[in-house]
Amino acid sequence: MSLDPSPDNARRPVILVVDDTPDNLMLLSSLLKDQYTVKVANNGEKALKVVRGGDPLDLILLDVMMPGLSGHEVARQLKADRSTRDIPIIFLTALASEKDETLGLEIGAADYITKPIRPPILVARVDTQLKIKAAADFLRDQKDYLEQEVARRTREVTAIQDVTILAMASLAEARDNETGKHIRRTQHGVKVLAEQLREHPRFGHFLDDATISLLFKSAPLHDIGKAGIPDRILLAPGTLSPEEFEIMKTHTTLGRDAIEQAERQLGTDVAFLRVAKDIVYSHQEKWDGSGYPEGLSGNDIPIAARLMAVADAYDAHTRRGIYQDGMPHEEAVKLIDAGRGVDFDPDVVDAFLARAEDFREIALRYADTDEDIAKKMEALVFIAESA
Template identity: 40%
Template sequence: MNEVTKQTVLVVDDTPENLDVIAGILKKNYKIRVATNGMKALKLADNASPPDIILLDIMMPEMDGYEVCQELKKNPRTARIPVIFVTAKGDVADETRGFELGAVDYITKPVSPPLVQARVKTHLALYDQERYLDSLVAERTKALEGTRLQIIRRLGRAAEFKDNETGMHVVRMSHYSRIIAEAMGMPEDYCDLLLQSAPMHDIGKIGIPDSILLKPGRLTDDEWVTMRKHPEIGALIIGDHDSELLKMAKIIAQNHHEKFDGSGYPNGLAGTDIPIEARIVAIADVFDALTTERPYKKAWTVEKAIDVIQQDAGSHFDPDLVEIFVQELAKVLEIKEKYAETVESIDDQLQRVVITEDS
């Protein structure tokens, strides 16, 4: 087995002699990384090349092994890495706590080399099988996801046509949202859900009378009361479902007009009480609206739109997300150019809405 194909074992122990023992047992068949404390272990686990398995001591200063395991399982990027506790704490209560925290096995010191080799080999094989099965599921559901994405985006387009908007708005703003989420370090499956659910943000406009939605002039106070009902209408249209995608779509539809300072609607939420998905979509939606020509206005320049969004950081928008959006502006502009408005027919536009990650 060459070095490139070897799986990686992260060994965590505050005693160098113990690290040497475990490394000596496993180094022939695996790449070994070591950490002498919990914080270093978490950093090594949460990087671009994570370990395939972690052997974790319990009795360490500052952050013990139980705390390290808890943090690993809380982080979506490290939660699935198998953890084996290797420790002198051999009481049944200690083992029980370890398994409750998500460890897959428990080895007591002093260790038996054949036992360590066998346990590591077994759990790596199980982890490999789990990942393989996940890949099969992902492959077999790809066509279904494509169909689902098409339906969701067409529903989003239905709301746009009702609102006298045109073109690729839901495509662009959903990609802008994903760019923000990726820059935040969100897991890939979360970013996919956001991309697919964001197009339904304004589905509630279907329930707003045309006399208000298409009014060329300023709305009266009573008309604004009606207009501001569209987030709640959208939430009712989407409804309550077990689907994670529809759960997120409902959250976005209901909350994307909330403002960071609490002055938004429908519930006057403020700060981090506003769901993160809605805070992300708010920026993406407004940027695209400002920089796109609509029947009632000319397109703003990117520079002017960014100035306004930065001025509204902390009032309308989450300031941390605004900073991320500006940092990722080059990627945003690539999407803006790729899915620019055209004079296509509606049918052609709808065909182009069906976008996969391979496109």
């Protein structure tokens, strides 16, 4: 109960005094009531009810030797509870030995005052602990605010990244003969491979949670450079001539250059653009060195690009398109397996084989419908007629 019902109580620190002796309760209350809102309890059980059932407390003055729950046990329960562990406790007790004081502080008391009580000392120590608590509460509030602000800014940055990737990927996809679902399928395929390889000794150093997230975000950009390929080549229905294929191969460099230009504009190195650049520039490289644009081989090919190469190849084999019908899943798996150590990193192929059913599920979940293909055809006709 409160011993001072004045209207100003809500703005004053609230102190709970716990003691089984009525005279001590009256003495302590009289010393404190002019400055603080005072609540009292004459045993440990009532003290816990007051703490857990009423308004927040700023300080507890706690007797040690009481019938029922001792002050030590009350303190232990309060310190074990996340909602009450930050309330400072000052033990008030006739137990004056060094061992007793040490035990009280080890339990978690902020201070230890021995009886008989000396009023000026009590008032000074109460004031000190309340100031310490006020400072701690302020810092805790500031910390919570800063954490919320960091989380908000992080969400903003993430949203900017996502929008940037979507805009850039959509630019390339709009002029390609593949539907937007190709982007979704390869994106999820890269993630599946990364998760399968995260504990592998050759890949574990690279594939942490943050990098896997970046791979998932960046994968849609793998063909962004196709935005710079002429329509007559990009939209050609048949096999490209050697000269046309050489032009098509430049899409990796065009994409890399576009991302590097974005980095220069930002004036800083951005992790998701770095991963995106590896994917865009090197996903057409082959394990045996016969790919492009640089003819890299083996471990010289960035890991992100090696994952993208397998995911992209599987989708190229299985997807329905304007000019093709996809092959069955089983045949595509055999082709990927046949490229082990030739086109693809052997360990990435092993990861693909281990998760082949996940690739089948992704292909079914994001399968191109007749409507998707019809809309893509209409868009390409419009582009061709507008050229």
